[in-house]
Amino acid sequence: MDGLGSPSYEVSGCSMLIDTHAHLDEQAFDVDRDEVLQRARDAGVERILTIGINVATSRAAVALAEQHEMVSAVIGIQPNYVAEVQPHDWDTIEQLATHPQVVGIGETGLDRYWDYAPIEQQQDYFDRHIDLSRRVNKPFVVHCREAEADVVEQLRRAANDGPLNGVMHSFCGDAEVAAVCIEIGMHMSFAGMLTFKKNEALRTVASRVPHDRLLIETDAPYLSPVPLRGKRNEPANVVHTAKCVAEAAGMSLEELAQLTTANAKRLFALS
Numbered sequence: 001m002d003g004l005g006s007p008s009y010e011v012s013g014c015s016m017l018i019d020t021h022a023h024l025d026e027q028a029f030d031v032d033r034d035e036v037l038q039r040a041r042d043a044g045v046e047r048i049l050t051i052g053i054n055v056a057t058s059r060a061a062v063a064l065a066e067q068h069e070m071v072s073a074v075i076g077i078q079p080n081y082v083a084e085v086q087p088h089d090w091d092t093i094e095q096l097a098t099h100p101q102v103v104g105i106g107e108t109g110l111d112r113y114w115d116y117a118p119i120e121q122q123q124d125y126f127d128r129h130i131d132l133s134r135r136v137n138k139p140f141v142v143h144c145r146e147a148e149a150d151v152v153e154q155l156r157r158a159a160n161d162g163p164l165n166g167v168m169h170s171f172c173g174d175a176e177v178a179a180v181c182i183e184i185g186m187h188m189s190f191a192g193m194l195t196f197k198k199n200e201a202l203r204t205v206a207s208r209v210p211h212d213r214l215l216i217e218t219d220a221p222y223l224s225p226v227p228l229r230g231k232r233n234e235p236a237n238v239v240h241t242a243k244c245v246a247e248a249a250g251m252s253l254e255e256l257a258q259l260t261t262a263n264a265k266r267l268f269a270l271s
Contacts, residue, residue, distance in 0.1 A: 016046035017242055017257050018264040019235040020189055021107075021141065021169050021217035024050040024071065025060035028221040028232055036234045037068060043236035044257070046070060047270055049217075051107050051141065053078035055089045058096055065101035072270065074104035074141055082125045083117035090128065097136045103268040105133040106141030107169055110154070113145040123154060130158050133165065139267050140166040142186070148177045159184040167267065170219050171205075178205050182213055187267055189215035192225030192233060195244045207248040214249075215267070216241050216260050 019040070029036055040048060050065065051074045052058025058075035065073040075096045077085060096102060108129035110122050133140035144151045158164060168181050170191040178188060188209045194202055206214070216238055218225075224233040225240040239253075246256035264270060 016044050016261060017216070017238055018047045018049075018261050018270070019045055019218050019220070019238040020049050020167065020215045020264050020268070021074075021191070022048050022050055022220040022235050023053070023057070023222075024048065024064050024220075024235075025057050026221050029234075036236070037070060040235040041070065043239050045235050045238060046261070047072060047264070048235045049074050049103065049264075049268065052076055053107065054081045054084065055086075055092050058093060062096060062099055062101055072103045072268065073099070073101050074106055075099075075102050076106040076108050076129055076141070077125055078107050078143055079109050079111045079122040079125065080114050080116040082121050085125075094132060097132055097138065102138065103270065104139050104141050104167075105129050105136070106166075107143045108140055109143035109169075110147035110150050111143060111145045112147040112150070119147075119150070123150075126151075126154055127158070130164075130166075134162065138269075139187075141169050142166055143169055144171075144173070148173045152177060152180050155181065155184055155186070165267070167215060170217060170223065172199075172202060173205075174201070175205050175208070178209065182210060187213045187215055187263065189217045190241060190245055191217050191219045192223040192229075192237070192241055194241055194248075195225040196229075197226070203244065203248040206245050207250070211259055212263060214245070214260055215263055216245060216256075 049072050050061045052061045061073035065071045108126050129140050164185040167187040167189050171188045190206050218238045220233040246253045
């Protein structure tokens with residue numbers, strides 16, 4: 001294992017994995033992006049969704065998806081960046097949404113941990129992303145930090161206008177929030193925090209998610225899983241989270257890989 005944190009084991013003899021949330025455009029990957037992708041392949045990752053958080057990173061996500069067959073793009077304006085939106089930025093997001101390499105809209109949602117944007121402005125853009133998701137028939141990706149009640153309320157309102165087609169990214173809420181999200185049609189995606197020793201309750205939540213709503217991700221370069229905490233995260237490390245979810249749910253790693261890969265392909269219309 002190198003100093004940047006590649007996985008200590010691979011998925012061998014089983015279905016491939018899909019990392020449904022990473023930020024491959026981040027500067028942290030500038031020194032070795034091609035090697036990062038190769039390590040992902042070697043670890044059994046067949047597809048990576050790279051996520052935009054503003055116009056610049058959404059464009060970068062599309063560019064990466066055009067350059068690399070194993071990469072697909074999700075584009076949008078993350079809630080902490082909505083206060084920085086410039087004239088015509090949302091028009092650009094709407095234009096990018098129809099690009100053939102774009103498979104999802106986001107990340108969107110609400111964040112009360114940071115004080116970077118008024119909650120009312122975040123709510124406005126959350127609704128915009130959901131509406132755009134419906135118009136282009138591509139799922140939306142939800143960021144939620146210390147705003148579970150607000151997110152649930154807004155999703156409930158949106159569900160009144162029609163079925164929801166989205167995913168709770170890096171879910172870390174409780175069983176009650178998970179149950180509501182599942183009830184109104186959301187998928188649940190789990191990242192490296194699931195592997196932390198203190199998060200037994202979160203592992204229990206993951207184990208009870210209906211099998212057809214379960215996804216896994218890295219949020220790379222953030223949220224490195226055990227045993228790589230403190231190192232830069234990368235898509236290859238999704239195998240650690242997959243193993244943890246499989247153990248919590250009483251499945252083999254092969255079963256978990258087959259399940260979550262099929263879910264990701266169905267949700268994001270991946271070939």
